[in-house]
Amino acid sequence: MIARRTLHRLSGSILALFVLAHLFQHLAVLAGAPAHLAVMEALRVVYRWPPVEALLLGCVAVQLVTGAPLAWSSRAPGQRLARLSGLYLLFFLAVHTTAVLAGRYAGTDTNIYFAAAGMHAWPAAAFFVPYYFLAVVAIAVHLGSAVARRLPAAHRGRIVRRCAAVGTVSSLLIVGGMARIDIPAAYLQPFTQSGGKSG
Numbered sequence: 001m002i003a004r005r006t007l008h009r010l011s012g013s014i015l016a017l018f019v020l021a022h023l024f025q026h027l028a029v030l031a032g033a034p035a036h037l038a039v040m041e042a043l044r045v046v047y048r049w050p051p052v053e054a055l056l057l058g059c060v061a062v063q064l065v066t067g068a069p070l071a072w073s074s075r076a077p078g079q080r081l082a083r084l085s086g087l088y089l090l091f092f093l094a095v096h097t098t099a100v101l102a103g104r105y106a107g108t109d110t111n112i113y114f115a116a117a118g119m120h121a122w123p124a125a126a127f128f129v130p131y132y133f134l135a136v137v138a139i140a141v142h143l144g145s146a147v148a149r150r151l152p153a154a155h156r157g158r159i160v161r162r163c164a165a166v167g168t169v170s171s172l173l174i175v176g177g178m179a180r181i182d183i184p185a186a187y188l189q190p191f192t193q194s195g196g197k198s199g
Helices: 004-031 035-048 050-073 080-105 114-118 125-148 154-181 184-192
Strands: none
Touching: 004 050, 004 125, 004 154, 035 050, 035 114, 050 080, 050 154, 080 125, 114 125, 114 154, 114 184, 125 154
16 A cells, blocks of 8 residues: 555645646736736646546645645654645645636636636735735745755755745746736626625
8 A cells, every 4th residue: 555655745746747837827927818828728738638637636635635644743853844835735725726626617717817816806815815925935845845855954954945935936926917917807706796896
Protein backbone atom coordinates (compact mmCIF):
# COMPACT_ATOMS: atom_id res chain seq x y z
CA MET A 1 0.00 0.00 0.00
CA ILE A 2 1.34 3.45 -0.94
CA ALA A 3 2.22 5.59 2.07
CA ARG A 4 0.11 8.67 2.75
CA ARG A 5 3.11 11.01 2.38
CA THR A 6 4.03 9.43 -0.97
CA LEU A 7 0.46 9.86 -2.24
CA HIS A 8 0.47 13.47 -1.08
CA ARG A 9 3.73 14.26 -2.84
CA LEU A 10 2.79 12.43 -6.04
CA SER A 11 -0.62 14.11 -6.33
CA GLY A 12 0.96 17.43 -5.36
CA SER A 13 3.58 17.12 -8.10
CA ILE A 14 0.88 16.52 -10.71
CA LEU A 15 -1.20 19.43 -9.41
CA ALA A 16 1.88 21.66 -9.39
CA LEU A 17 2.18 21.33 -13.17
CA PHE A 18 -1.41 22.49 -13.58
CA VAL A 19 -1.02 25.27 -10.97
CA LEU A 20 2.08 26.73 -12.65
CA ALA A 21 0.28 26.79 -16.00
CA HIS A 22 -2.76 28.31 -14.28
CA LEU A 23 -0.65 31.05 -12.70
CA PHE A 24 0.86 31.83 -16.10
CA GLN A 25 -2.70 32.06 -17.41
CA HIS A 26 -3.59 34.50 -14.63
CA LEU A 27 -0.48 36.62 -15.25
CA ALA A 28 -1.74 37.08 -18.82
CA VAL A 29 -4.43 39.34 -17.33
CA LEU A 30 -1.73 42.04 -17.18
CA ALA A 31 -2.19 42.32 -20.96
CA GLY A 32 -5.95 42.62 -20.48
CA ALA A 33 -8.91 40.29 -20.16
CA PRO A 34 -8.90 39.29 -23.88
CA ALA A 35 -5.28 38.11 -23.60
CA HIS A 36 -6.13 36.12 -20.49
CA LEU A 37 -9.15 34.53 -22.18
CA ALA A 38 -7.03 33.56 -25.19
CA VAL A 39 -4.45 31.82 -23.00
CA MET A 40 -7.23 30.17 -20.98
CA GLU A 41 -8.90 28.74 -24.07
CA ALA A 42 -5.59 27.28 -25.27
CA LEU A 43 -4.88 25.66 -21.90
CA ARG A 44 -8.44 24.40 -21.45
CA VAL A 45 -7.91 22.11 -24.43
CA VAL A 46 -5.51 20.20 -22.16
CA TYR A 47 -6.87 20.54 -18.62
CA ARG A 48 -10.54 20.15 -19.54
CA TRP A 49 -9.90 17.02 -21.56
CA PRO A 50 -11.94 14.52 -19.48
CA PRO A 51 -9.07 12.13 -18.58
CA VAL A 52 -6.84 15.04 -17.51
CA GLU A 53 -9.64 16.78 -15.62
CA ALA A 54 -10.51 13.54 -13.81
CA LEU A 55 -6.84 13.11 -12.86
CA LEU A 56 -6.62 16.68 -11.54
CA LEU A 57 -9.82 16.35 -9.51
CA GLY A 58 -8.55 13.06 -8.13
CA CYS A 59 -5.31 14.78 -7.11
CA VAL A 60 -7.30 17.53 -5.37
CA ALA A 61 -9.24 14.86 -3.45
CA VAL A 62 -5.99 13.14 -2.41
CA GLN A 63 -4.55 16.46 -1.23
CA LEU A 64 -7.63 17.20 0.85
CA VAL A 65 -7.61 13.74 2.45
CA THR A 66 -3.86 13.51 3.14
CA GLY A 67 -2.85 17.13 3.65
CA ALA A 68 -4.29 17.99 7.06
CA PRO A 69 -3.12 14.80 8.83
CA LEU A 70 0.40 15.30 7.44
CA ALA A 71 0.45 18.95 8.51
CA TRP A 72 -0.61 18.14 12.06
CA SER A 73 1.69 15.13 12.42
CA SER A 74 4.81 16.82 11.06
CA ARG A 75 6.80 18.85 13.56
CA ALA A 76 10.16 18.86 11.80
CA PRO A 77 12.31 21.94 12.52
CA GLY A 78 12.02 24.65 9.87
CA GLN A 79 8.77 23.25 8.43
CA ARG A 80 6.37 25.73 10.04
CA LEU A 81 5.93 27.77 6.85
CA ALA A 82 5.41 24.58 4.84
CA ARG A 83 2.67 23.48 7.25
CA LEU A 84 0.92 26.85 7.35
CA SER A 85 1.06 27.32 3.58
CA GLY A 86 -0.17 23.74 3.10
CA LEU A 87 -3.13 24.25 5.42
CA TYR A 88 -4.10 27.45 3.62
CA LEU A 89 -3.87 25.67 0.27
CA LEU A 90 -6.19 22.94 1.55
CA PHE A 91 -8.73 25.62 2.44
CA PHE A 92 -8.28 27.30 -0.95
CA LEU A 93 -8.52 24.03 -2.89
CA ALA A 94 -11.74 23.06 -1.11
CA VAL A 95 -13.40 26.46 -1.59
CA HIS A 96 -12.14 27.20 -5.09
CA THR A 97 -12.78 23.75 -6.57
CA THR A 98 -16.29 23.66 -5.10
CA ALA A 99 -17.07 27.15 -6.42
CA VAL A 100 -15.81 26.35 -9.93
CA LEU A 101 -17.69 23.05 -10.13
CA ALA A 102 -20.87 24.69 -8.80
CA GLY A 103 -20.50 27.51 -11.33
CA ARG A 104 -20.07 25.08 -14.19
CA TYR A 105 -23.05 23.02 -13.01
CA ALA A 106 -25.12 26.23 -13.09
CA GLY A 107 -24.03 26.85 -16.68
CA THR A 108 -21.62 29.71 -15.93
CA ASP A 109 -18.37 30.06 -17.84
CA THR A 110 -15.89 30.02 -14.93
CA ASN A 111 -13.42 32.34 -16.63
CA ILE A 112 -11.48 35.37 -15.36
CA TYR A 113 -14.72 37.33 -14.87
CA PHE A 114 -16.06 34.58 -12.62
CA ALA A 115 -12.83 34.56 -10.61
CA ALA A 116 -12.48 38.33 -10.32
CA ALA A 117 -16.11 39.39 -9.80
CA GLY A 118 -15.89 39.25 -6.01
CA MET A 119 -13.07 41.78 -6.04
CA HIS A 120 -15.35 44.32 -7.69
CA ALA A 121 -18.16 44.33 -5.11
CA TRP A 122 -18.15 45.40 -1.50
CA PRO A 123 -18.07 43.77 1.05
CA ALA A 124 -17.12 40.66 -0.97
CA ALA A 125 -13.81 42.27 -1.92
CA ALA A 126 -12.73 42.19 1.73
CA PHE A 127 -12.72 38.39 1.42
CA PHE A 128 -11.65 37.82 -2.19
CA VAL A 129 -8.61 40.11 -2.33
CA PRO A 130 -6.72 38.43 0.54
CA TYR A 131 -8.16 35.05 -0.49
CA TYR A 132 -6.42 35.18 -3.88
CA PHE A 133 -3.35 37.06 -2.67
CA LEU A 134 -2.57 34.53 0.06
CA ALA A 135 -3.22 31.60 -2.28
CA VAL A 136 -0.47 32.60 -4.72
CA VAL A 137 1.98 33.31 -1.89
CA ALA A 138 1.11 29.98 -0.24
CA ILE A 139 1.71 28.12 -3.51
CA ALA A 140 5.16 29.66 -3.83
CA VAL A 141 6.08 28.98 -0.21
CA HIS A 142 4.82 25.39 -0.31
CA LEU A 143 6.60 24.56 -3.57
CA GLY A 144 9.73 26.30 -2.30
CA SER A 145 9.62 24.25 0.89
CA ALA A 146 9.26 21.04 -1.12
CA VAL A 147 12.31 21.92 -3.21
CA ALA A 148 14.28 23.07 -0.15
CA ARG A 149 13.87 19.70 1.58
CA ARG A 150 16.05 18.17 -1.11
CA LEU A 151 18.89 20.67 -0.59
CA PRO A 152 21.56 21.01 2.10
CA ALA A 153 20.18 22.57 5.28
CA ALA A 154 22.30 25.70 4.87
CA HIS A 155 20.44 26.65 1.66
CA ARG A 156 16.86 25.81 2.61
CA GLY A 157 15.87 29.07 4.28
CA ARG A 158 17.20 31.14 1.38
CA ILE A 159 15.29 29.09 -1.18
CA VAL A 160 12.01 29.43 0.74
CA ARG A 161 12.52 33.20 1.18
CA ARG A 162 13.22 33.67 -2.52
CA CYS A 163 10.16 31.63 -3.48
CA ALA A 164 8.06 33.66 -1.05
CA ALA A 165 9.34 36.89 -2.63
CA VAL A 166 8.54 35.65 -6.15
CA GLY A 167 5.11 34.54 -4.94
CA THR A 168 4.40 37.90 -3.34
CA VAL A 169 5.33 39.85 -6.48
CA SER A 170 3.36 37.45 -8.70
CA SER A 171 0.37 37.70 -6.38
CA LEU A 172 0.42 41.50 -6.43
CA LEU A 173 0.52 41.44 -10.23
CA ILE A 174 -2.29 38.89 -10.55
CA VAL A 175 -4.58 40.46 -7.96
CA GLY A 176 -3.87 43.92 -9.34
CA GLY A 177 -4.66 42.74 -12.87
CA MET A 178 -7.88 41.06 -11.76
CA ALA A 179 -8.95 44.16 -9.86
CA ARG A 180 -8.62 46.49 -12.84
CA ILE A 181 -10.55 44.60 -15.52
CA ASP A 182 -14.16 45.43 -16.36
CA ILE A 183 -16.57 42.73 -15.14
CA PRO A 184 -19.76 42.00 -17.14
CA ALA A 185 -22.94 42.70 -15.17
CA ALA A 186 -24.02 39.04 -15.22
CA TYR A 187 -20.97 38.06 -13.15
CA LEU A 188 -21.50 40.89 -10.67
CA GLN A 189 -25.19 40.13 -10.18
CA PRO A 190 -24.79 37.51 -7.40
CA PHE A 191 -22.84 40.04 -5.34
CA THR A 192 -25.03 43.08 -6.04
CA GLN A 193 -28.18 41.08 -5.34
CA SER A 194 -26.91 40.33 -1.85
CA GLY A 195 -26.48 44.02 -1.09
CA GLY A 196 -22.91 44.50 -2.26
CA LYS A 197 -21.76 47.57 -4.16
CA SER A 198 -19.84 47.11 -7.40
CA GLY A 199 -16.64 49.04 -7.86
